[in-house]
Amino acid sequence: MPPKPPRPDLTHLSNQHKDRLIDALFARLDAVEARLGMNSQNSSKPPSSDGLAKKTRSLRGTSDKKAGAQDGHKGTTLKRVAEPTDTIHHPLPSQCNRCHRPLPLDEALVVERRQVIDVPARSFDVVEHCTLEVACSCGHVHVGAFSAGVSDVVQYGPNVKALGVHLTQGQMLSFARTAELLHDIYGLSVSPGTLVAWVGEARAALQDTDNQIADNLHVAALVNADESGLRVAGKLHWLHNAANETLTWYGVHAKRGMAAIEAHGILPKRTGVLVHDCWAPYWKLDESIHALCNAHLLREIVYVKEITGQASPDAMTNLLLDANKLCEAALKKQTPFSVDDVAAFRTLYDAIVNDGEQLNREAVKTAGRQGNPPKLADFNNFSDSLPCAVFGLASAVSRDFHDVDRSFQR
Template sequence: MQEPDATADLTLQAMNEKAQALQGQVQALTSEVERLRLRIKELEGQASKNSKNSSKPPSSDGLKKTTSLRVASGRKPGGQAGHAGKTLEQTDRPDIVIRHALPERCDACQATLSNSDAQVHRRGQVFDIPAVRFEVVEFQTLQLRCPCGKLHENEFAPEVCEVAQYGPNVRALAVHLTQGQLLPFARAGELIKDLYGLDISPATLVQWVHEAAQALVPTVQAIVQSVQAAAVVHVDESGLRVASCLQWLHTAATATHTWYGVHPKRGMQAIADHGVLPNYAGTLVHDCWAPYWSLECAHSLCGAHLLRELIYQKETTAQAWPQGLIELLLAADQACKAARQTDTALQAVQVEVFASQYRALVQEGQAQNLPAAKALGQRGRAKQSGAFNLLRRLLEREQEVLRFMRDLGVPFTNNLAERAIRMPKVKQRISGCFRTLPGAQNFCTIRSYLDTARKQGFGMLHAMRAVFSGQALALA
């Protein structure tokens, strides 16, 4: 029989073991609750993302209410006082004049009336386009035999190479409709038939696109050289469906030139294969995509992307520092715009004031978003919150975030590249994916030429006419 003290010790030991087991369960449940809390917060954050507070496209917004950075101007909608309006005005040189004849006799006294003596009382002009139809121009060569027996004959002009062929104007229009106005091939053919009475198959349109792309290869190479020599280049990339597979559309744009390329990869391999950026020595404006940092040039981060991220953190954290940074960046951008209008740089004192406020707000945010510790037994690094990651990036990349202040040649946003990316995405939404990789490559070649021509003040249809006339525009 055990002694009372020994029995009490065994009971106490069992109770301690049970308490430790319960404590372990409590710790495990606490960790699980914390993990689920963070996961719920993450999912709620994902559900609240839209095109105004993240990099999601506007097409994903649906009917959600979004947050705008615009502020009310206090002005009424519509044209403002002093605004120069535009209206259709008469021309002094009408193409056709139709005169309404007077009656031959006066209905009061039956006197003869002469229309040649009448004066123009009122003029009304109708601006319209004529109903058109295609025309066929026949070229004929001549043959004549001299009395001496020699046969004389001439040849067609170089542009007449078939017994029946389409001219440069209709070919230029077709390529412009599919590559410039982004119509599907079948709909472009229907439009040409409705307008001009020409029944052209989609396969013929595809062939014309290929011919235009081949003719434009030297021009696009010149565009690449101009981009490489620019002081500031905007770059972006986006997914593109080609032959039911994911490819990546890359763009490099300046104020006067646009280049497009398509590649199976998104990162450094694509950059190296395209050969546009590896030796670039100017300033690259981008959205902080990691492979761009491998390029040995100056970098500038897109302010619009940062503003969207800050809006998201403002909405999900309810902290004050995101709004402070939003107001700071917008104020700095306005100061830079005012300085560009007077063709002067920001004063060093003004730049330092903005930079000091920037650092203070980042430090304030870091104090409220401490790094997460690794869970017991967790492998690898601890997952950090979006606010922590954003603040760390803002701290480490201060020079790149604020470069637009120190160099007024660098814009605040990467909108040039984003606008360039938008049109191919519109093409994909209208027509679906590209059926073949050569088709996507042809689109990139032709669109590089058309967007560059547009930036330099040329109409896209005029630019395509020049291609099919054998004299593509020089867009250096």
């Protein structure tokens, strides 16, 4: 740690210098309190940074609707299948309960049907493959050959391999727990090492598909980007993802910032819309049109509200939520917004941002002081990029960007 600067001798300071010192100390105190007040509910900090004392707070307001399904809601239930796997006819008595005469059971009719859906109780199937040999009358011997997928004396089939890859990569189970699950349900003793090998086989088989997804996202009109920490061999790595409405790409890298973004090659030199959480490295992608994720932006507004108590954060929250509702209604009805409608929302948006900036002027750095100047609230992020909901209103004007609107609901 760097050595602490020596404390000033107050006896030799003028009243003017003392006032400046007190103002600087209060500014530093405000900055420290602001940072301590940040958590995953009011900023872009991850939930893991909250520690054990996590607080759950929803951005959803109160509603006058009753709990549960609303009137007119179409419920869902189990439906009959046309061709059941098996049929059980529950027996009738052999004779009449009243006159005791034999019943004509061959004339019985089905009066009611009920179906029970369940999973099979068997462990696993074993299919034996055999090659044949036959000799011609001329003496030439013909021997059959196994198919390409049958290479070992005993091996696992494609279905159990696919299940193992799905459980580890799709359902995010650890290799050890996946091996345990396969043994508990099917009685198969699959080692974690075998599962790792199956994932390697799947990766090689899907490499062309992976490349195609990455290429399509690189030129897509809109892409959502994010990253999350995870452990690889006990060390912190980052799971990066890029996605739109139909495609999702994941990549693991030891770095979180531009080194990983450039190595993956999807986001650099994109000219479309990039939706992100306002994390600094994304802003370095100058070719993209930036749009902030509303979920993260709303949390940032909560933070501004908590430390300032001003009205501008509430006004911005209401605007974004209302704009999002209007986008959903427009998509549902397939009714484009007019240019005037979008302009009205943009005017209101700019007015709220202007109010916030007027109340929270960026502090001027004091000469000779190290570090950035403290500031209570920063509305610059709101004006740097048109938020997703408002952008959704604008894109609704042109149906060429219909997939942009739906992607904002992610």
